[in-house]
Amino acid sequence: MNDKARFDAPDAPRKMTGAEIIWECLERLGVEYVFGYPGGAILPTYDALTKSRVHHVLVRHEQGATHMADGYARASGRVGVALATSGPGATNMVTGIATAMMDSSPIVCITGQVGSSVLGSDAFQEVDITGITIPITKHNYLVTRADEVGPSLREAFEIAAADRPGPVLVDVTKDAQLSTCEFDWDAAAPRAHRQVPVFFPSAAELNDAAALINESRRPVILAGHGIILSGAGEEVRRLAETADIPVALTLLGLGAFPASHALNLGMMGMHGEAWVNQAIQESDLLIALGMRFDDRVTGKLNTYAQKARKIHIEIDRAEINKNVKADVPLIGDLREVLQRLLPLVNPNRHSEWWSQIHLSKKDSAVRDIQNLPDNGHLYAAHVINDLWRETKGDAVIVTDVGQHQMWEAQYYHHEKPRSLITSGGLGTMGFALPAGIGAKFARPDAEVWVVVGDGGFQMTMAELATIVQEKINVKIAIINNGYLGMVRQWQEFFYEGRYAGTPLLSPDFVKLAEAYGIPGLMVTQRSQVIPSLNTARFHAGPALIDFRVEQEDSVYPMVPAGADLHAMIRRPTPLVERPTDE
Amino acid sequence: MSEREKTHTFVVYVENKPGVLNRIASLFRRRGYNIESLTVGHTERPNISRMTIVSSIGEGAAHRVEANIYKLVNVLSVEDVTHATTIARSLALIKVEASEATRHRLLEFVRVFRARVVDLAPRSLIIEITGAEDKIHALVDVLRPFGIVEMVRTGQVVMRRGAQDSVPKMPEGDDRQNERKTGPEASSAHAIEAEHPGSV
Numbered sequence: 001m002n003d004k005a006r007f008d009a010p011d012a013p014r015k016m017t018g019a020e021i022i023w024e025c026l027e028r029l030g031v032e033y034v035f036g037y038p039g040g041a042i043l044p045t046y047d048a049l050t051k052s053r054v055h056h057v058l059v060r061h062e063q064g065a066t067h068m069a070d071g072y073a074r075a076s077g078r079v080g081v082a083l084a085t086s087g088p089g090a091t092n093m094v095t096g097i098a099t100a101m102m103d104s105s106p107i108v109c110i111t112g113q114v115g116s117s118v119l120g121s122d123a124f125q126e127v128d129i130t131g132i133t134i135p136i137t138k139h140n141y142l143v144t145r146a147d148e149v150g151p152s153l154r155e156a157f158e159i160a161a162a163d164r165p166g167p168v169l170v171d172v173t174k175d176a177q178l179s180t181c182e183f184d185w186d187a188a189a190p191r192a193h194r195q196v197p198v199f200f201p202s203a204a205e206l207n208d209a210a211a212l213i214n215e216s217r218r219p220v221i222l223a224g225h226g227i228i229l230s231g232a233g234e235e236v237r238r239l240a241e242t243a244d245i246p247v248a249l250t251l252l253g254l255g256a257f258p259a260s261h262a263l264n265l266g267m268m269g270m271h272g273e274a275w276v277n278q279a280i281q282e283s284d285l286l287i288a289l290g291m292r293f294d295d296r297v298t299g300k301l302n303t304y305a306q307k308a309r310k311i312h313i314e315i316d317r318a319e320i321n322k323n324v325k326a327d328v329p330l331i332g333d334l335r336e337v338l339q340r341l342l343p344l345v346n347p348n349r350h351s352e353w354w355s356q357i358h359l360s361k362k363d364s365a366v367r368d369i370q371n372l373p374d375n376g377h378l379y380a381a382h383v384i385n386d387l388w389r390e391t392k393g394d395a396v397i398v399t400d401v402g403q404h405q406m407w408e409a410q411y412y413h414h415e416k417p418r419s420l421i422t423s424g425g426l427g428t429m430g431f432a433l434p435a436g437i438g439a440k441f442a443r444p445d446a447e448v449w450v451v452v453g454d455g456g457f458q459m460t461m462a463e464l465a466t467i468v469q470e471k472i473n474v475k476i477a478i479i480n481n482g483y484l485g486m487v488r489q490w491q492e493f494f495y496e497g498r499y500a501g502t503p504l505l506s507p508d509f510v511k512l513a514e515a516y517g518i519p520g521l522m523v524t525q526r527s528q529v530i531p532s533l534n535t536a537r538f539h540a541g542p543a544l545i546d547f548r549v550e551q552e553d554s555v556y557p558m559v560p561a562g563a564d565l566h567a568m569i570r571r572p573t574p575l576v577e578r579p580t581d582e
Numbered sequence: 583m584s585e586r587e588k589t590h591t592f593v594v595y596v597e598n599k600p601g602v603l604n605r606i607a608s609l610f611r612r613r614g615y616n617i618e619s620l621t622v623g624h625t626e627r628p629n630i631s632r633m634t635i636v637s638s639i640g641e642g643a644a645h646r647v648e649a650n651i652y653k654l655v656n657v658l659s660v661e662d663v664t665h666a667t668t669i670a671r672s673l674a675l676i677k678v679e680a681s682e683a684t685r686h687r688l689l690e691f692v693r694v695f696r697a698r699v700v701d702l703a704p705r706s707l708i709i710e711i712t713g714a715e716d717k718i719h720a721l722v723d724v725l726r727p728f729g730i731v732e733m734v735r736t737g738q739v740v741m742r743r744g745a746q747d748s749v750p751k752m753p754e755g756d757d758r759q760n761e762r763k764t765g766p767e768a769s770s771a772h773a774i775e776a777e778h779p780g781s782v
Contacts, residue, residue, distance in 0.1 A: 130601065131601075131604070134601075134604060134605055134608050135608055135612055138653075138655070139654075139655040142600070142601070159655060316653075317649045317652070317653075318646060318649035318650045318652075318653060320649075321642065321645065322646060
């Protein structure tokens with residue numbers, strides 16, 4: 001089949017194999033990149049790839065494929081696609097699928113499956129991947145016939161992106177890929193099988209919410225990931241500015257409201273600034289926008305924001321009253337709900353509330369490691385803050401999980417949505433490097449920095465080869481402290497400093513990078529940070545910097561897990577110094 | 583989370599497709615909730631099955647399970663009918679030891695409970711009883727001293743009393759799944775939501 005025939009008569013049914021239908025559908029759905037790894041049960045689909053315009057990115061591990069699809073989706077707002085074979089190929093995707101599920105990221109994973117005649121017989125490389133992924137997908141499909149491929153894939157894309165986005169898996173048996181059928185794009189369109197009631201708030205409910213906002217003296221907006229997913233940034237800004245409401249952000253909400261905005265308080269929760277959590281605890285009205293009151297955000301539920309009424313605007317009905325009871329739940333798309341709510345909100349000023357908040361900042365600036373003079377030690381916070389300054393806050397930062405992730409959240413100030421990509425809900429180490437690759441495919445013009453710990457980097461560093469093979473220009477900053485830092489911090493705080501399993505030996509990352517043909521730098525002094533960042537930034541290709549930071553620094557402030565939100569461990573003053581091994 | 587547990591009954595309409603039962607059961611399993619009884623059968627409409635699920639869980643848990651069942655793509659509707667007026671029935675077959683000496687008394691119980699004898703053998707008989715759970719419990723209690731050999735129960739089926747039904751509204755014609763409905767119907771669905779707030 002040539003391209004001309006395909007596009008001259010696009011809607012005429014044609015005889016195609018299931019494998020060809022997969023690529024045909026992906027092309028028609030506007031998919032540019034598929035992140036995948038071949039194998040026996042998906043071979044017919046790879047064979048049909050040779051006739052497709054879709055660009056296939058060969059990964060080094062299927063987990064990487066799912067994280068790349070996820071990073072692509074988060075950076076672009078479009079559906080990311082990962083492809084793998086049956087059995088181990090499919091099970092390797094599980095972590096990436098669960099990551100996307102927890103963080104509402106729209107990805108479609110296509111897996112090959114053994115032939116339908118041997119399903120359930122423990123055939124070579126057979127695994128029940130649809131059974132395994134039921135709890136970690138929005139939906140999944142076992143496709144055993146070629147004529148089911150089109151409808152399943154089209155519906156999968158629709159489900160992945162609809163409402164609260166998430167992952168969908170399509171498992172296609174080998175015979176379904178090989179056999180042929182008449183394919184008709186239009187006939188494969190997803191059909192409504194149920195009347196979906198949209199729980200759109202009534203006028204009365206909107207009035208209730210507006211009344212609470214208009215009466216409130218100490219309101220706080222809790223800004224979550226839903227703002228970015230719904231594209232409601234402008235509406236949130238108008239709400240905050242109209243009624244003079246402080247905005248606290250969740251980790252995944254960072255970028256949803258400009259960091260430089262006068263009403264921005266900063267990040268809330270376990271490693272949020274003390275005054276942010278204080279404001280939440282003192283508030284008389286929480287306006288929760290597209291967030292789910294995760295335990296890392298609330299601390300102990302019994303003592304969480306006891307003085308506050310709660311308005312919860314959320315598209316997922318199952319999130320309402322899950323952790324925190326809402327006085328006024330408004331279920332629906334955040335942007336649409338806010339557009340209806342905004343005309344009911346009166347202009348207001350809360351100067352008393354603001355002075356109370358400013359007062360609660362107290363000595364925070366003194367404790368901020370950023371304001372300490374250079375004492376010869378290199379702190380991760382310095383690296384992140386310099387990265388923010390040098391990139392003028394304009395880069396797309398993709399982080400892994402742990403201390404560096406929290407320092408990134410504290411010291412890189414995000415102005416725009418989709419400029420921070422991080423694994424929040426599942427906390428998946430090894431996420432950063434592959435997700436960064438996916439983000440770069442989605443935003444080729446953006447400066448993409450992978451900020452990753454020495455532990456998480458070693459989980460998926462095989463994808464360095466993908467970077468080189470695909471000639472992808474991502475920059476990598478390893479925050480290397482020789483420990484699994486966040487776990488070490490917990491051991492220091494809560495296990496009397498018994499560092500079991502946390503001291504971490506790493507290879508020479510500079511030599512490792514060079515082995516892949518990626519230039520590497522090592523940095524040990526604060527004064528070297530900015531020159532090294534700019535060397536990497538202005539190199540026309542990928543680069544890696546190994547930042548040897550203070551080994552036993554901790555992330556402050558910290559609300560211990562399950563503790564009251566206002567009970568924070570603060571950075572000691574003056575700073576406790578420890579000798580490094582260097 | 584300590585919540586007062588109570589028997590909750592869910593009526594769920596689903597597409598009759600492989601794996602749907604697994605998806606629904608999984609929502610209970612992952613939260614550690616036990617399913618007391620679960621019945622599935624065809625409905626008056628082709629390719630649509632109806633489930634009645636009974637589980638002893640707290641009010642907040644019931645709300646969460648209901649909301650999560652609804653998120654499943656193959657689910658057409660779900661309703662927690664615990665607070666509605668309903669007719670609930672289940673059926674039991676009870677094989678009980680019966681000698682010449684005891685058979686007469688057993689038949690007397692069967693008559694009182696409006697049950698039926700569906701098999702009679704020299705040393706046993708099988709009793710069929712249909713009714714609400716407590717009626718079946720009561721019969722089992724009086725039969726126990728005679729020696730229950732074997733028992734099988736169907737689990738509950740439940741239907742709302744009166745004209746109100748649990749039947750899902752089906753899309754008309756070629757409505758797309760994403761089509762939005764607003765107006766009184768949507769807000770009344772939301773009112774149900776507000777009646778059952780989580781008790782966290």
